[in-house]
Amino acid sequence: MKIPEKTVRRLSLYYRCLYFLSQQGAYNLSSKSLADLLELEPAQVRKDLSYFGQFGKKGKGYDVLELKNEIAKILGLEKGRKVAIIGIGNLGNALLSFKGFEVLGFQVVAIFDNSPNKIGKKYHGKICQDISAFPAIVRREKIDIAILTVPTESAQEVARLVSNSGIKAILNFAPAHLNVPKGVAVSNIDLAVELKSLSYFAGQKQ
Amino acid sequence: MKIPEKTVRRLSLYYRCLYFLSQQGAYNLSSKSLADLLELEPAQVRKDLSYFGQFGKKGKGYDVLELKNEIAKILGLEKGRKVAIIGIGNLGNALLSFKGFEVLGFQVVAIFDNSPNKIGKKYHGKICQDISAFPAIVRREKIDIAILTVPTESAQEVARLVSNSGIKAILNFAPAHLNVPKGVAVSNIDLAVELKSLSYFAGQKQ
DNA sequence: CTTCATATGTGAAAATATTCACATAATTTT
DNA sequence: AAAATTATGTGAATATTTTCACATATGAAG
Secondary structure, three states: OOOOOOHHHHHHHHHHHHHHHHHHOOOOOOOOHHHHEEEOOOOHHHHHHHHOOOOOOOOEEEEEEHHHHHHHHHHHHHHHHEEEEEOOOOOHHHHHHOOOOHHOOOOEEEEEEEOOOOOOOEEEEEEEEEHHHHHHHHHHHHHOOOEEEEOOHHHHHHHHHHHHHOOEEEEEOOOOOOOOOOOOOOEEOOHHHHHHHHHHHHHOOO | OOOOOOHHHHHHHEEEEEEHHHHOOOOOEEEEHHHHHHHHOOOHHHHHHHHOOOOOOOOOOOHHHHHHHHHHHHHHHHOEEEEEEEOOOOOHHHHHOOOOHHHHEEEEEEEEOOOOOOOOOEOOEEEEEHHHHHHHHHHHHOOEEEEEEEHHHHHHHHHHHHHHHOEEEEEOOOOOOOOOOOOOOEEEOHHHHHHHHHHHHHOOOO
């Protein structure tokens, strides 16, 4: 069955809540209490989960830890996804310094650039590789996700290289629409889009 | 009329395309060519624009510069939105070093933190202010948008302070759901959500 | 053991969003 | 100047997503 992308995004949010709740020692919760935390409808939570199975108990609710683990399984988090960062500029470096990857279950196994000044140098303990070695290293290291922090001009070219290397998921920070083959998922993080949307709503509301 | 949020987000994408096209000297385009650039349907483009007026010419298409300016007007970009950054850690600093704000038509007019070590110090030419001065400075500087780069634990508290100061738009980088009064727009940029969604699709596709 | 309260899972209904298809008009071609 | 081509704007149709509402099951209380 085709799962709505919004459902998948909400699963990440559910996971975050369940993670915090489990840390706080909660062991049971209802779709209503989870929904309340995220300002959603209880039915939405139940419908989202129902795409993947039956995880609750009637009259009782969900076991926090169990549901958290089920969602981790659905999202493929228990596999310990391997990530590559391409483009070691300001943003790439900032991401490298981000300690949260491990906690999230992601592992940065390789970093790439095309600048001779950077190739071979160490950044946060990792040696920057030549982007031309990308396809080989993807295969060797079994990389799952590529994070693109390259200049806008080269984003499309790099996206093609990445797709051709067999990567199925790209997180793109460049403000550009990437054309990729069917079967490759692209998420875009675009500060400009967020700010402009907010600008609209700032003018609108009230 | 209530405009779909997805429409507003697409307007930002249209704007970006139009900006590039105008730089390349293009002066006219059809809904089809704009749609092709973003892998959308032409009817989608026309419908999105139709919420705000009639900007095209039958048999001809749209004037690139004119449409770009119309969208800027719709999004409130010609007003030169004023932005504050709250939380001058790694991420806040990285954003401060981002040169793109001005190009986007946004202006960082104030930066805030609550740490005595940071208050009064200069970061990228701007003096870090005490967060407790936020409400007064918002009013004085007429700030439109607050960017939150604070730790997850304090995000909700800061969001409340920000909302109470009359801010109508928040860009939140903390991995937390913010409860804000109706009328305040929140956009979330959450690396974890993006990575987890991609993890799902990386497992799925092919 | 029976009743009451709680809460899931899910078809059906409602609400939203997208796409179709066409009347209309501008432009180009012959 | 007529015909052909192009392309908008928009109601209607379709598709998708969300919400409702209820049958069903569990646990607690009396």
